[in-house]
Amino acid sequence: MEEEHEQQPSAENPEKLLNLEVKPAKQWAAGIPAVMAALSDLKEEHIPFRGMKALLKMNQKGGFDCPSCAWPDPDDERSPVGEYCENGAKALAEEATAKKLTAAFFAENSVAGLAALTDYEIGKKGRLTEPMYMPKGGTHYQPISWDDAFEKIAGHLNALGSPNEAAFYTSGRTSNEASFVYQLFVREFGTNNMPDCSNMCHETSGVALGDVIGLGKGSVTLEDFYDTDVIIIIGHNPGTNAPRMMSALEKGKRKGAQIIAINPLPEAGLMGFRNPQHMDGVLGHGAKLADLFLQVRINGDMALLKAIELALYEAEQKSPGWVFDRDFIAKHTVGYDEFIRRLKTYRMEDLAAASAVSVNEIREAAEMMQDKKRIIVCWGMGLTQQKNGVDMLKEIVNLLLLKGSIGIQGGGVCPVRGHSNVQGNRTMLIDEKPTNEQLDRLQAHFGFNPPRDHGYDVVKSIKAMHEGKVKVFFGMGGNFLSATPDTTFTAAAMRKLKLSVYVSTKLNRGHLVHGEEALILPTLSRSDIDLVNGEAQFISTENSMGVVQSSRGMLKPISDNLLNETHIACRMAKATLGKRSVVNWDLFENNYDAVRDAIAACIPGFEDYNLKVRHPGGFYLPNGPREGKFKSTRSESRAEFSLTDVPLNELADDEYAMATTRTHDQFNTTIYGLEDRYRGIKNERRVVFMNPVDMKKAGLVEGDKVDLFNYDDGVERVARLFVVVPYSIPEKDTVTYFPETNVLVSINNVVDESNMPASKRVVIKIKKHIPRL
Structure with a gap:
């Protein structure tokens, strides 16, 4: 079994060092360096004019919502030159790129060959342009028509012993409209297995x-x-x-x-x-x-x-x-x-x-x-x-x-929410634990009885895949593998699937660690023009302060063979449910206003949705606490003081607390570059920040190569080949970048009550690096 595992494409970044440069950490952020970094990405993607045209419309009223973070736009005046940040510009550059991934690319590059690249190299390959399919036992993705792709998904879903043998993941990039029809299909199919990125950030x-x-x-x-x-x-x-x-x-x-x-x-x-x-x-x-x-x-x-x-x-x-x-x-x-x-x-x-x-x-x-x-x-x-x-x-x-x-x-x-519509996903009922009131409204409007049992969140989905209880995984965006904990465990779980499907704009490592069969479905990005029956559409999103606003793409898509996420959800529903469905999927597929009317009927706060979302700047959703109206587990009308404890946080002499973080050249699992400019790190990601006192006690000096170990649950987890960097950090604390050290986060190291991966305190040991034989 070990030999078979070793032959599988790597689930992690290659264990190789680049050319680390360490400079003094900065005491301020942004400024001219941020502007220059943003513009350099447009040049790198060969889109100086296309990119600038789009940046001038990003986060503007009547423009499109940034695909990066969820920080709100000003209600009143917005900068006509730059209502975006450096990382927003980098996100735009990667989705507006002129680089294309066609069938010829996949014919020339095996999954194993692509897995030998770093996440940075994989992400820089360009935009996906057509549906791709990995047959059982295959080594290369090959083209497939949209009709055949939906037929294959439907065949796998309908062959399951129970709808609960499928899990449907959602990324925060997914619009309100797509999220609503997606969850509607999942519930009419018969499950609440809807893990989403909230399960990993703000659950x-x-x-x-x-x-x-x-x-x-x-x-x-x-x-x-x-x-x-x-x-x-x-x-x-x-x-x-x-x-x-x-x-x-x-x-x-x-x-x-x-x-x-x-x-x-x-x-x-x-x-x-x-x-x-x-x-x-x-x-x-x-x-x-x-x-x-x-x-x-x-x-x-x-x-x-x-x-x-x-x-x-x-x-x-x-x-x-x-x-x-x-x-x-x-x-x-x-x-x-x-x-x-x-x-x-x-x-x-x-x-x-x-x-x-x-x-x-x-x-x-x-x-x-x-x-x-x-x-x-x-x-x-x-x-x-x-x-x-x-x-x-x-x-x-x-x-x-x-x-x-x-x-x-x-x-x-x-x-402070992360991805730009992660809060909107949850508002649109992307939730493995819906309330009966929410389900009652769906039932009253559509006429089917949604499942009432709670479904799987991210951690429970991974365990269910590992146990063979989930056989089909559908990812509406995201890079599930690299975002989740316990990489080796998660990869083994993904490989047990009968079918894995990703709706994506770009290639990522999640496409390379897949089920027996796999599909990659290319979709439009936020900045792309979304044409339905010859008419340009708009979508809507919710930012981290509860403002719902419209988003209208304005760039010509890189391929004519892309589908928007709403169409993908509707066509999957029609192929899977057929005549047993009571939902008019054709109406939703061809009319986003009809989707918004259904949202208005089913979700409080969205009354007159189509009218209010067309208002420049959008509208605020109701917010009781903002208005001084409270509710708690102990009172229907009052906020609650809680009784909590201080944790002991004990560590052995040779143990450290590790927190994972991201670099400045990174958004979630997307790696834009290899410079963590503010922390003074350049051309490397495999570093571990340590207190100099700890280094001296451990006999380590700057630049030493080390391996990191975690022993939770009696399992040895190893992240190999990291470079020690002294930094201003409390004694016994260390910081590393994810996803490189996700392998150290036990699937059972979770936040109490929310069941999120507890990646911000992992107990590790640090040993001098020993090369593999």
Whole structure:
């Protein structure tokens, strides 16, 4: 079996080093280097004019939504020159590229040969242009017609013993319209097995916020950042993960807001911002962002939050009613007395030690907040991918409830979503755990009874594939293999499938680790013109602050043989369900307005959808917490204080905590380049950032080659051939890039309650590299 496994195409990036250059880390982000990097990608993809034409319409009213992050566009004036960031421009360059992948390319390149390339090299090959099929026992993908592709999918699905033997994944790039018809087909087919990218990024936010304030979304708008007193950024790096957020932070600073940044690494995007659209960002020093940086240890955030609350409580005892909003607490919350009793059992010194932040810094943070009410807390996957992430987000809500900072202008919770429509997917009912109310509305409108049992999320889907319980995998976008944990385990699971299908714009490693048979279905990108019966269509998306807006592509597609995602879902439904379907799929396939009418009938908040989405800038969905209306597990009308614990986080002498992160030249699993400019890393991704004190204790020096090991569940997992780089990071903490170290994340290392992979704290050992024989 081992010999057979070794002959399979690699599920990971090749174990080879490039030409690492290490420079001093930067203290600011953006500026002219960001502009030049964005323009260089257009040149690299041979589209200087085509690309610039598209960039001028990206994120503009009447234009198309950026395929990258979900940070919202301004409601009012938008920059006519550049309402996008460096990574948005890189995403556009890759989808607007002139490079084509035709049948001839796949005839010349075997799957095994392509798997020998790095993810960066695979992604740079170009746009997919026609459907491709991998037969059982084959070595090369070969062309297939659309009709034959849908017939093959239908044949596999209809041959299953149960609809629950299929799983239907969704990427955040998928539009509202495509997401709705996709989930509609899946449920009429008979399953709720709908793993999606929320299961890997902000499921934790949805669970936590839903429990304690009644809505699993953020409560603030972009305008709140311009009229607030304190912005806390915790477990998030805006300079890389949501660069346009820095413009909002800069504007808030100019209007008097103070910023507290909390992170294990002193990221450039937390420290300073040079806005390339302002003269001082081009010629001057730009804007300082963080007024206070708290360098917390990995998973020390809970201890830090409780320490800040304890400092605030001490100040409240000295001046009752001055620090806490007693009126808000009495009218809008439950559980305050129990919360305070638990809080008083902690000692400041113990919490400081557990967080790695000094008592003086903790008190400084509390002083910045004690006489302020307009407080916004922003977070990313640095918190949501921690094992106790749900509790940590509930602790953030505890802090804001003490201050009466939710449901007011300039205050509230702000989970910074990743992919541009990941929040819209969930709103469109891409959810393995739908409520009965949601399913009742589908049943009333369409006339079929959707399945009521909960389906598989990402982690459960992988385990079910591994156990042979799921035999068909359909991916509406994304790179499931490289985004998920425990790469070796996941790859083995994918190879047990009877059929794997991906709807994609570009080639990725997920296409190379496949089932007995496999299909790649090429689709339109956001920037492509979407013609239906000769008429250009628009789609819609929801950003991370609950704004739904239209998106209209404007570039000629690279191939005439691409289908939009809505058509793919509808044609798959017709081929699979045939006459037993009660849904008018022809209507949805040919009329996006009809899809939106169905959404309006089935999903609250979308009444008059077709009218409101045509308004420039779109419309806001209802948001109870934003309006001061709360609901929790303990009350139908009040927010809830939660009781949480501080984790022990013990490590043996030879163990370290590892967090995975992405480079600045990366969005999710898409690798745009090989330069992590802000951290000073160039021409390499196989690095491990370590504290110099830890290096000395372990007998390591800069540039040493090492192997990384994890032993969760009694299984040895190895990520080989990494280079040690000294960095400013708390002792016993390390940071590496994903997906190169996803292999170290056990499939069972998950976030409590949300069941997300807990990639932000993995216990590892580091040993000198031993080459394979």
